Amino acid sequence: MMTKALASNGAKRIYIIGRRKDKLEEAASHNPSVIIPVVGDVTSKDTLKQIAARVESEIGYIHLLICNSGAMGPATGLNNKNVSIAEYATAAMNQSWDAVASTFDINVTAVLFTAYAFLELLDKGNKNPVASKTKSQILVTGSIAGFSKQPNQSMAYKASKAAVLHIAKNLSSELWPFDIRCNALAPGRKFCIQK
Numbered sequence: 001m002m003t004k005a006l007a008s009n010g011a012k013r014i015y016i017i018g019r020r021k022d023k024l025e026e027a028a029s030h031n032p033s034v035i036i037p038v039v040g041d042v043t044s045k046d047t048l049k050q051i052a053a054r055v056e057s058e059i060g061y062i063h064l065l066i067c068n069s070g071a072m073g074p075a076t077g078l079n080n081k082n083v084s085i086a087e088y089a090t091a092a093m094n095q096s097w098d099a100v101a102s103t104f105d106i107n108v109t110a111v112l113f114t115a116y117a118f119l120e121l122l123d124k125g126n127k128n129p130v131a132s133k134t135k136s137q138i139l140v141t142g143s144i145a146g147f148s149k150q151p152n153q154s155m156a157y158k159a160s161k162a163a164v165l166h167i168a169k170n171l172s173s174e175l176w177p178f179d180i181r182c183n184a185l186a187p188g189r190k191f192c193i194q195k
Helices: 002-008 022-028 045-058 085-095 097-117 117-125 155-178
Strands: 014-018 035-040 063-066 137-141 180-185
Touching: 002 014, 014 022, 014 045, 022 035, 045 097, 045 117, 063 097, 097 117, 097 137, 097 155, 117 155, 137 155, 155 180
Parallel strands: 014 035, 063 137, 137 180
Antiparallel strands: none
């Protein structure tokens, strides 16, 4: 959705990174002369460095970096109102350690290292004459789940989205001397209650 909005509103070039080539190509089909699909894994520092080097060689700078990676993560699968503490504890402990860690790798660590990988290109964007009115920025996609205490959802997801929102706050403090802004979105669901 963000890619389409940027492409429809005058972005000159948009690189989109993901693991699934078919999904990238589907997104790029909206405007293939502007949207460039790049197959890559944002949980790999080497891949991030390679993609940043490619972007630098092709256009030399960027003005906007959107860190939008996310995975839902495991959940207990139980309604905590309908089970005993023993049942809940067993289900919670039966979650895969690797699945929880992977959720944090994708939702938190990948966002941080994606930002780090593109810092110099954002700085070059600030030094480009086109940027005289707008400074380069990082936009991090969090979630309203980062503020949620709703039970029976993925605890790993909620905690990782809280962490990534905090990373965005800290990046804004860390990067202000370089004139690189950092903001976060916390999209959520709209709930309707029928009476």
